Amino acid sequence: MNNIASLVDRQDVCFLSFIDENGFPSTRTMLNPRKRNGLKEFYLTTNTKSKKVQALLTNPKAGLYFYDRALYRGIAFAGTAEVLRDQSIKDEVWRDMDIIFYENNYDPDYCVLKFTAVSARFYQNYTSTDIVL
Amino acid sequence: MNNIASLVDRQDVCFLSFIDENGFPSTRTMLNPRKRNGLKEFYLTTNTKSKKVQALLTNPKAGLYFYDRALYRGIAFAGTAEVLRDQSIKDEVWRDMDIIFYENNYDPDYCVLKFTAVSARFYQNYTSTDIVL
Numbered sequence: 448m449n450n451i452a453s454l455v456d457r458q459d460v461c462f463l464s465f466i467d468e469n470g471f472p473s474t475r476t477m478l479n480p481r482k483r484n485g486l487k488e489f490y491l492t493t494n495t496k497s498k499k500v501q502a503l504l505t506n507p508k509a510g511l512y513f514y515d516r517a518l519y520r521g522i523a524f525a526g527t528a529e530v531l532r533d534q535s536i537k538d539e540v541w542r543d544m545d546i547i548f549y550e551n552n553y554d555p556d557y558c559v560l561k562f563t564a565v566s567a568r569f570y571q572n573y574t575s576t577d578i579v580l
Numbered sequence: 581m582n583n584i585a586s587l588v589d590r591q592d593v594c595f596l597s598f599i600d601e602n603g604f605p606s607t608r609t610m611l612n613p614r615k616r617n618g619l620k621e622f623y624l625t626t627n628t629k630s631k632k633v634q635a636l637l638t639n640p641k642a643g644l645y646f647y648d649r650a651l652y653r654g655i656a657f658a659g660t661a662e663v664l665r666d667q668s669i670k671d672e673v674w675r676d677m678d679i680i681f682y683e684n685n686y687d688p689d690y691c692v693l694k695f696t697a698v699s700a701r702f703y704q705n706y707t708s709t710d711i712v713l
Contacts, residue, residue: 464597464605464643471658472597472605474645476703510597512607516649525604548706570609573681 451486451522451569451578455479455513463491463562464510465502465528474512475499480562481540486524486580487564490540494548495530495558503528503560511562520571522578526564536561584619584655584702584711588612588646596624596695597643598635598661607645608632613695614673619657619713620697623673627681628663628691636661636693644695653704655711659697669694 455461456479464474475497480489489511493500503509509528514521531537534552537559541552549557567578588594589612597607608630613622622644626633636642642661647654664670667685670692674685682690700711 460647460649462595462607462645462647464607466599466605467658469658471641471643471698472599473643473656473658474595474597474607475656476647476652476654508604510604510606512595514593514595514609516593519609521609523606523608525600525602525606565604 448486448578451567454515454520454522455483455486457515458513461491462512462514463499463528463560464512465499466506466508467498467502468505472510473499473502481542486567486578489524489562489564490536491560491562492540492545493558493560495556497558500530500558500560504530509562511564518571520569522567522569524562524564524567526562526566529561529563531559531561581619581711584700587648587653587655588616588619590648591646594624595645595647596632596661596693597645598632599639599641600631600635601638606632606635614675619700619711622657622695622697623664623669624693624695625673625678626691626693628689630691633663633691633693637663642695644697651704653702655700655702657695657697657700659695659699662694662696664692664694
C-alpha cells in the first residue's frame, strides 16, 4: 500500500474520468489531490461550471487514475465523485496558487470534488492486480 | 488541426477510457496509436484478454485522451472502440518491440482496437474549445 500512496503523492496531475451527457466515458487532467484519507477518499479542485462537474452531478460514477511516467506504473480507482458545498473543506484545501484560477476561496466557480474509491487496480510490469482498500 | 495532430504524435502513451461491468468509467494507459487517419480513426494495440477489451465488447463507447505534460495541453476524443479481427491490420500495425508482449502477430492475445472519434475537445491555457473533426 505504501508504494501506491507514494505513487499517488509523487504526481503533479491525475486523470479523472466520468460519463458525459451522451454516455461516453471521458477523461480530464486534474491537479493532484490536495488531501486524501488513505486510498479511499481524495479531494480535488476544479471549476463548478465545467462539463465534468455537471456530468458528475447527473452520474456520480467516476474513475481516478494516477500514472507514473518514469516507472510505467498506474493505479486506477473506481468510485464516486461528490460536489462538496461545505465552506470549511474549501478553505482547507485552498492554496495560494489557486488565484490563477479563482478570485478567492469563496468564488462560486471554485469547486471541491470528493472522490470515494470502491475498488482499485494496480498496473506494473505488464500485469495488473486488484488492491484491497 | 495541425497542432493537435502534432500533440497526438509527440506522445509515447495515451489514455483510453471505457465503462466497466459495474458502470464505472475507467482509464488505462495505452501505447500511442500505431496508425491514425486524420483525427477520426486511431489504431491501438492491447491484450485481447484484458478487462477493457471485454468491457468494450459489451459497451463500445470510449474516450481517447492525449496529454502534453510539458505544455499542459490535452485533447479528449469521444467515440467508439471496435475490436478488429482482420489479420491484415494486425500485420500492418505490428512492431518488432511487440514481442515483449506477444509471441508474434498471430498471437490470439494480440489485439488491435480501432477508435473512431465522434467529437473532440481541446484544453489549453485553462480554457477548452470544441474541435471540428
